[in-house]
Amino acid sequence: MKATIKDVASLASVSISTVSRVLNNPELVVPRKRQKVLEAIRELNYSPNALARGLIHKRTGTLGVLIPDISNLFYSAVLRGMEDAANRSDSNLIICNTDTSAARRNSILKVLYEKQIDGVIWTSEPLPSDSYEMFAKLDFPVVLAATHSLDYNLPSVKVDDEQAAYDATVYLIGRGHTRIGMISGPKNDPISGYPRIQGFLRALRDHHLKFDEAVCVEYGKYHFEDSYEAMKRLHGKYPEMTAVFASSDERALAAISYLHENQIRVPDDISVIGFDGTRMAGMSFPRLTTVAQPLYNIGYLAVDKLLKVINGDHIGELRTCVPHQIIERNSVIDCPQPI
Template structure:
């Protein structure tokens, strides 16, 4: 028979009310009493009833996380950080794969509303008005990660994408490259697509290198196949190119695959720098030089921010940009 809260109280020699207060993070007991109750819970293997606890504190101890691509390498690293912070704070995580589809996002938001989650983490997609309306209906804290919204006032955790792209391009320039191309995301993506392209162009301008359209190929996504298909296009329209800035590691590694098929040596004949520092970037050959986003830390900070808002430890969350670094590996050649 499963142990009950009454069994815990008896073993710890305290009242049921005291055990309940400790389980729900309420005040009114000493640290010594908390240790005795915690020990009793561990000894008995007691599992609190989440529904019963929810009736007391009006929480389900769950948060919802929405990703446009749960299977993507970037999403998995962000999720690792979110889950670490959530579990540390005593919350479970419901993960939803929106596949960048507006109708699917709305469906999952309604599901999370029905599940009465205590908060939502929203990743890597622009906030549409329909989403914001449901957030208001849910009346729970919402934190953005790897995205932001100019229209809707929601706290975020991310890296400055314009600055990251600027530094990546400047890194190539400082290594003697003057004919630099870019494999970018979408012109309609205000989160990562446009800022990274603008950062690329700004770095060229700063160093008196003209930008012309043939130096850039755009894509709807940031996946391996996009990079693989983009490099031949870019080489065809910009054959004098000596280096490429790719707006994601998957794009960069796709470009490296295409270069191999075209018998172009990386970095001897073509230098490539990526963006993200996914785990695969150090597994590929040659290992990829890239802009490192602290993806796990971003997820962890977003999780900490959300759980603090839920527990009312923080009344208002402050958005934060986390620092990036350039990780030097073996895909960029210094020009003489």
């Protein structure tokens, strides 16, 4: 049976609090008692667990990460950044897939509370009032990653989604495309839906291009299969388009798949640009041009901010906007000129 702090205290003939001081503030314990405790620890092969340390410091060194869909390609680099930041501070992550379900989310938060986590990172989704109230009730420090909230003063890290979508569209216009379609997430999504749609439409307006939003924008859910169908619908109503802006790399890959299966060449007939900068963007054929978020940095900075909140340190700006960039590959070419 694994030795406990109580076993160490008994063998060394000291109190449990003395063992705790030896483990965490040894300079506060007289050398004679300190030596007895260290000898007992070696004899029993005692190793304090996270819960024991948490009872001493009111911390467990554990952070919860809530993700709406762990299967999304977007999260691998974000989680790598989170892991590296957590490991640098001797913390660990508990990664939880909420499946965008309020009931599942609330159940997860109760489990995290029972595990005495130190704080939570909320990713991608808008923060609903019931979850905010539960965070307050459970006394969880919270940082938002790849999302933000204007309703609550919570620290966040994300790109400017509207400007990134604007720049992606301007890039296509700069390559000579004037008939540009878009496949997007739901318009009522205030994080990656509506802002990216507005950026796309603003770019068309600023460059005085004629467009009908009902024709050139197609909405859908976030998975590959939904995006494939969205591209099918978009091409059916806007066959004359020469370029497509997809509001995620997964959507862009779905668009390329649909076009390829229907003998429409990418980029010769229709250029495609994505959004996110996932690893898969560089593995497709053709390799995907995309407006890239600094996914690793978003994850890293979110954990860094959360640890500062937990430790009572100054976090700097409340809402951090990280820069995006366009990565040029092979899925966009200059608009073919009519013969």
